[in-house]
Amino acid sequence: MRIDKCWLCSSNIYPGHGIVFVRNDSKIFRFCRSKCHKHFKAKHNPRKLKWTKAARRLAGKEMVTDNSVEMERRRNAPVRYDRNMYITAIKTIQKAERVEELRKILMRRQRRRALIAKKRTLAEKELETHSHILEVPNDLLDRREKDGEDVVMESKTKRVTRHMKVSQPKEIVRVRKSIKKSRRSDDAMDIG
Known part of the structure; x- marks a missing residue:
């Protein structure tokens, strides 16, 4: 066949x-x-x-360089049956399949690593270009201190650099919400 x-x-x-x-x-x-x-x-x-x-x-x-392609090469001359040759052929086929599977796994891992590195560099570039969005304004922190609220940050401006959505500090979320509220109230005052 x-x-x-x-x-x-x-x-x-x-x-x-x-x-x-x-x-x-x-x-x-x-x-x-x-x-x-x-x-x-x-x-x-x-x-x-x-x-x-x-x-x-x-x-x-x-994979481009694949030994299984050489094994699958078309041979038109019929081979005379030899039990030892068939046993060794079956063993080499099994060994080649194992090696090929390992090579495929390694190739996939290398491609995945390259993709992850590329995504990481793109994310870092985007964070750098939009870093002003992640900074907490000084005047808002001053207002909160005057109102008597506890500010639990080490410095006046705290930057979040990595894993923004996964492990976002609650203080920054609270500050952002208050920034939005203050902007809305400022806009409402400008209109009236």
């Missing part, structure tokens, strides 16, 4: 499935489904279709 690969998307084609197209120069193209066949007839480039294996490899989502 031979499992072929789709010419367009490189997925498996099992016996009795798929479409075969033979060109005038007797080149054989095998397709796993009508979707791939239609894209081939429309002369679409498999590297530009994001769902194909070729595009995924170009984008770095799948």
